[in-house]
Amino acid sequence: MNSQSSLMFQIQPSSGTPIYRQIIDQVSRLVISGFLKPGDELPSVRQAAGELEVNPMTISKAYSMLEAGGVLERMRGKGMIVASGQDSSKDIRKRLEIIRPILEEAVTQAGQLALPKESIMELLSELLEEKNE
Amino acid sequence: MNSQSSLMFQIQPSSGTPIYRQIIDQVSRLVISGFLKPGDELPSVRQAAGELEVNPMTISKAYSMLEAGGVLERMRGKGMIVASGQDSSKDIRKRLEIIRPILEEAVTQAGQLALPKESIMELLSELLEEKNE
């Protein structure tokens, strides 16, 4: 039964961001948001590679960097699991810090475009509503 | 020494986005916002390269792409100027479209982090206020 794993990752092959980065970002966010909890197993390198139709090394690279970043742990002979230290921070403020940089960039761009605060807030509100639909 | 030009561009050398892209985006936004008007001269390739401590080829590439995009025009002997057709769009909606992609990305990330709408709106509001100070 591998329906879980095929749902776990989604990649856009012809996106600007490299595949291994897409995987790293997704896993990181799944862990932080609590969808993946400490001890949860990840799909094996070969399995993920097969389903995503990419080279196993690409998956392996992503896993290695997630391990280096302390997000995953290697269970020798078994596979990769979410690291024990990785409690999903229920603290919203910590998670907010993660999206702060991109919002800061948006604010910078808005400034250069001389956009009024109200318009930006309104657009963001719309986009957030669309997401929920 | 053209003091305006040294204020005109700002690049972050160790950012993820390539330098030529940073320049293109900034010039585009300055034009569309009306900071730069049709006929305004841009700093010469040499000057910009010197001040930004960047390879002249990089500036040249950015200018060429802006020219190809119809934002700038090449005046023989004078350098680059803002193209005549480039009216600053007073229409806020058009300018809003430019920051839509980055806000969409922020919304995507926020979704994966399971962040509530209110928190994001609040953070954006704070950042916009900081900007004005």
Next chain:
Amino acid sequence: MNSQSSLMFQIQPSSGTPIYRQIIDQVSRLVISGFLKPGDELPSVRQAAGELEVNPMTISKAYSMLEAGGVLERMRGKGMIVASGQDSSKDIRKRLEIIRPILEEAVTQAGQLALPKESIMELLSELLEEKNE
């Protein structure tokens, strides 16, 4: 329940060194130091595997390699015992040779870090004192 066996081994699952190596090294040192004497029984594969929460194959592999190295002997129906030829060497110099490699590695690293002899000696001295407390 053999309380001795649970004290006998200690493994660090997320260490760099493989589990079977950790077991081999520990048993070897315990034998050479005299903690384990010729004829002493070792915990059964199953028991050790259960207590260490490790794959029985891993224990078995370690025991087999210790047998091949002449440290252990296989007693039919009784399991593994310390080999008869294995006298604890009272000769300190022989035992010192065993920790020589790791000290050599420490010295190499210290050299690359440009650390003075005195500092290293002092740190080692502290660590040895802590151990005794």
Next chain:
Amino acid sequence: MNSQSSLMFQIQPSSGTPIYRQIIDQVSRLVISGFLKPGDELPSVRQAAGELEVNPMTISKAYSMLEAGGVLERMRGKGMIVASGQDSSKDIRKRLEIIRPILEEAVTQAGQLALPKESIMELLSELLEEKNE
């Protein structure tokens, strides 16, 4: 003139530790010890690969991980340099912390071998003297 670069790295191809790890460790220690200072350029991937006779990807992997660890910075189109934040800590205590783990392991092994403190100290002293010769 590449005599400098050929002196910079040394690898033992048939060592147990992977090549990319050997490079990471060496660069890290060279930076920490002050042999490499912030802004110093490293040999290019292709150059290092050629001299060490290994695949360029192996070097690239090491550089990437050093960048991820904040030791190196990527100068786009140029090459890798030592990161600006990487001041060699003149503080000996900080550098001592780096060799603490291996000394701790040595102490653990010495304990299992029932070795007296004096013998260990003496052996370390000898090894440190040999190094200086």
Next chain:
DNA sequence: GTGGTCTAGACCACC
């Protein structure tokens, strides 16, 4: 010129 990414395929160590 620089490094980055990906592929295909091989071999190894560990459990």
Next chain:
DNA sequence: GTGGTCTAGACCACA
């Protein structure tokens, strides 16, 4: 079965 390492070779983005 698991992941790790390395090679050879290709193509791309950036300066």
